[in-house]
Amino acid sequence: MKPIAIIYGSSGGNTQDVATRIAKRLAGTEVILIDVSKANVTDFEIYSNLILGTSTWGVGDLQDDWDGFLPKLKNINLAGKTIALFGLGDSSSYSDSFVDGMGILYETIKGKGCKIIGYISAEGYTHDSSRAEEAGMFVGLALDEDNEYDKTDNRVIDWLSDISSKFQ
Numbered sequence: 001m002k003p004i005a006i007i008y009g010s011s012g013g014n015t016q017d018v019a020t021r022i023a024k025r026l027a028g029t030e031v032i033l034i035d036v037s038k039a040n041v042t043d044f045e046i047y048s049n050l051i052l053g054t055s056t057w058g059v060g061d062l063q064d065d066w067d068g069f070l071p072k073l074k075n076i077n078l079a080g081k082t083i084a085l086f087g088l089g090d091s092s093s094y095s096d097s098f099v100d101g102m103g104i105l106y107e108t109i110k111g112k113g114c115k116i117i118g119y120i121s122a123e124g125y126t127h128d129s130s131r132a133e134e135a136g137m138f139v140g141l142a143l144d145e146d147n148e149y150d151k152t153d154n155r156v157i158d159w160l161s162d163i164s165s166k167f168q
């Protein structure tokens, strides 16, 4: 399998921590961890397999560093790439905008010729509404380190067992 680049944006460290845990669970695959605050367009161009992770801030806003990178992301040629998304949020305090940032990333990359993998069922989550949800499915792995940190490891394991074989 070709390497996988995990590109994440994290304001308080939670998304970075989960990105590191995902990388560890991908043992046997070459994984490159990149903080989007230090990323450049080439990082996106050279890797065929990408995992993009973001948290949500404000009310439904994309994490700051991702927000700053968004104009560049819009112009990157993603044709032929395989991309999975994960998002961190707070399904209790921000129940109406849970992991919206992941939804913003999804809206930015969809229709750009990449294959998006790793949708999961929204069953078992307690939020009211999410920009990252379509017809009962999240567009990537939704995680809540504020209230459901005890579920994160199993959610990551289940998600990786679904997506690992789908990378190039």
Ligand SMILES: Cc1cc2nc3c(=O)[nH]c(=O)nc-3n(C[C@H](O)[C@H](O)[C@H](O)COP(=O)(O)O)c2cc1C
Pocket (backbone or CB within 6 Å): 009, 010, 011, 012, 013, 014, 015, 016, 055, 056, 057, 058, 059, 060, 061, 063, 088, 089, 090, 091, 094, 097, 098, 099, 100, 145, 146
């Ligand atoms: C001021 C503030 C605003 C937030 N807004 C949202 C939100 O709109 N939706 C959501 O799901 N989570 C929201 N969160 C929760 C964060 O996304 C969550 O704590 C996440 O784990 C932070 O990850 P990070 O440390 O990688 O940035 C907010 C948290 C704070 C402190």
